[in-house]
Amino acid sequence: xxxxxxxxxxxxxxxxxxxxxxxxxxxxxxxxxxxxxxxxxxxxxxxxxxxxxxxxxxxxxxxxxxxxxxxxxxxxxxxxxxxxxxxxxxxxxxxxxxxxxxxxxxxxxxxxxxxxxxxxxxxxxxxxxxxxxxxxxxxxxxxxxxxxxxxxxxxxxxxxxxxxxxxxxxxxxxxxxxxxxxxxxxxxx
Amino acid sequence: xxxxxxxxxxxxxxxxxxxxxxxxxxxxxxxxxxxxxxxxxxxxxxxxxxxxxxxxxxxxxxxxxxxxxxxxxxxxxxxxxxxxxxxxxxxxxxxxxxxxxxxxxxxxxxxxxxxxxxxxxxxxxxxxxxxxxxxxxxxxxxxxxxxxxxxxxxxxxxxxxxxxxxxxxxxxxxxxxxxxxxxxxxxxxxxxxxxxxxxxxxxxxxxxxxxxxxxxxxxxxxxxxxxxxxxxxxxxxxxxxxxxxxxxxxxxxxxxxxxxxxxxxxxxxxxxxxxxxxxxxxxxxxxxxxxxxxxxxxxxxxxxx
Numbered sequence: 001x002x003x004x005x006x007x008x009x010x011x012x013x014x015x016x017x018x019x020x021x022x023x024x025x026x027x028x029x030x031x032x033x034x035x036x037x038x039x040x041x042x043x044x045x046x047x048x049x050x051x052x053x054x055x056x057x058x059x060x061x062x063x064x065x066x067x068x069x070x071x072x073x074x075x076x077x078x079x080x081x082x083x084x085x086x087x088x089x090x091x092x093x094x095x096x097x098x099x100x101x102x103x104x105x106x107x108x109x110x111x112x113x114x115x116x117x118x119x120x121x122x123x124x125x126x127x128x129x130x131x132x133x134x135x136x137x138x139x140x141x142x143x144x145x146x147x148x149x150x151x152x153x154x155x156x157x158x159x160x161x162x163x164x165x166x167x168x169x170x171x172x173x174x175x176x177x178x179x180x181x182x183x184x185x186x187x188x189x
Numbered sequence: 190x191x192x193x194x195x196x197x198x199x200x201x202x203x204x205x206x207x208x209x210x211x212x213x214x215x216x217x218x219x220x221x222x223x224x225x226x227x228x229x230x231x232x233x234x235x236x237x238x239x240x241x242x243x244x245x246x247x248x249x250x251x252x253x254x255x256x257x258x259x260x261x262x263x264x265x266x267x268x269x270x271x272x273x274x275x276x277x278x279x280x281x282x283x284x285x286x287x288x289x290x291x292x293x294x295x296x297x298x299x300x301x302x303x304x305x306x307x308x309x310x311x312x313x314x315x316x317x318x319x320x321x322x323x324x325x326x327x328x329x330x331x332x333x334x335x336x337x338x339x340x341x342x343x344x345x346x347x348x349x350x351x352x353x354x355x356x357x358x359x360x361x362x363x364x365x366x367x368x369x370x371x372x373x374x375x376x377x378x379x380x381x382x383x384x385x386x387x388x389x390x391x392x393x394x395x396x397x398x399x400x401x402x403x404x405x406x407x408x409x410x411x412x413x414x415x416x417x418x419x420x421x422x423x424x425x426x427x428x429x430x431x432x433x434x435x436x437x438x439x440x441x442x443x444x445x446x447x448x449x450x451x452x453x454x455x456x457x458x459x460x461x462x463x464x465x466x467x468x469x470x471x472x473x474x475x476x477x478x479x480x481x482x483x484x485x486x487x488x489x490x491x492x493x494x
Contacts, residue, residue, distance in 0.1 A: 034416070035366075035388065038364065040367075055368065
């Protein structure tokens with residue numbers, strides 16, 4: 001079992017906390033004037049997504065988490081699992097709803113996603129930073145209003161709802177930033 | 190580092206020297222290399238290829254001078270500790286250390302306050318014993334607690350990792366110190382005094398209450414700036430403490446260090462009653478100049494050294 005000492009702690013390092021893989025967000029060394037030094041650490045649980053705070057005696061070791069990311073192409077869902085195919089080996093894996101989170105709302109199929117694997121199992125899926133999707137439903141914009149201030153809600157073909165400028169209409173394809181969930185531009189054919 | 194910043198550092202250091210020369214305190218320079226070092230398990234010394242240690246502070250040599258009758262002395266010298274870099278730690282840093290024969294701890298604290306107020310705009314520095322500081326964060330009667338009670342306090346307060354933390358009494362005190370006490374004084378200037386006897390370091394125990402030592406720290410914005418003692422002059426007691434620390438090093442599987450026999454001899458030969466203090470110059474400079482890290486006030490930090 002690979003362990004890692006507090007002296008190697010840095011942002012992004014993946015360690016096991018209470019049996020769950022976590023990613024270190026912040027590591028601060030704190031010392032009294034004399035005596036025992038500690039590391040105050042903020043971590044993000046990679047399964048639950050929660051942020052945790054932990055304190056370690058400096059020099060202590062913790063188990064390293066066997067976590068890495070790989071690119072997979074989204075294939076389909078059978079209602080139970082979401083299936084992805086590895087880009088080189090063509091190996092297929094199934095992610096459950098917990099791993100999928102709300103990433104599902106950006107995917108219609110064929111997108112290349114970043115899959116976080118823990119001991120070979122998918123624990124979280126990251127959509128491409130930008131996706132292009134068709135608007136299936138939105139109110140007609142007011143004529144002459146091109147300011148874009150405020151905007152209106154639009155439902156996309158995957159079910160996601162984003163705010164779009166008033167001049168954008170149903171049937172158009174738009175580019176969305178999945179990290180912020182914001183409209184970027186119209187996509188012209 | 191820009192010339193302007195170099196000038197600021199130079200001005201700061203000459204102001205420190207002026208402070209001491211006005212008071213007729215003699216500047217001394219002692220070796221950076223020594224055949225012995227502190228056995229304190231919290232301090233990792235750097236050893237050289239010729240089996241000498243780079244000093245972690247000039248304390249031992251300065252005490253040997255005091256025992257020879259030097260009178261009041263000060264020193265500005267680099268100190269070295271094998272420790273990780275942080276915004277307030279750098280393996281090499283500048284230490285200001287001075288000793289005042291005949292001074293009580295309180296008199297020396299007053300002098301530290303005079304010095305510091307030349308550089309930092311503070312109305313006055315509050316004083317609080319370590320037990321009072323613990324009381325202020327909800328830990329009652331610190332000196333009557335044990336490791337178990339302190340752990341219960343930590344659990345009740347929901348402090349991070351309190352349940353899995355295995356510490357002795359001193360370890361728990363350190364834990365509260367960094368998690369509660371330092372943050373509580375993050376915007377204050379305070380002297381913490383009368384550390385528990387087990388954390389006396391080289392301070393004498395209080396004649397009024399042997400559960401505490403005449404040791405103080407100055408915290409500015411929650412950061413330790415100075416650590417001072419009414420110095421322990423009893424060679425026998427000092428030997429016992431050193432041996433305890435050596436034993437602790439063995440338990441912790443740390444490198445053994447040779448006992449500082451010269452210092453013990455100096456104490457035995459009759460070091461005068463005195464108080465002494467060490468100030469982290471880079472930290473004081475950082476706060477004085479409103480910087481966030483000591484590396485910003487150093488011409489070269491360890492990362493680029």
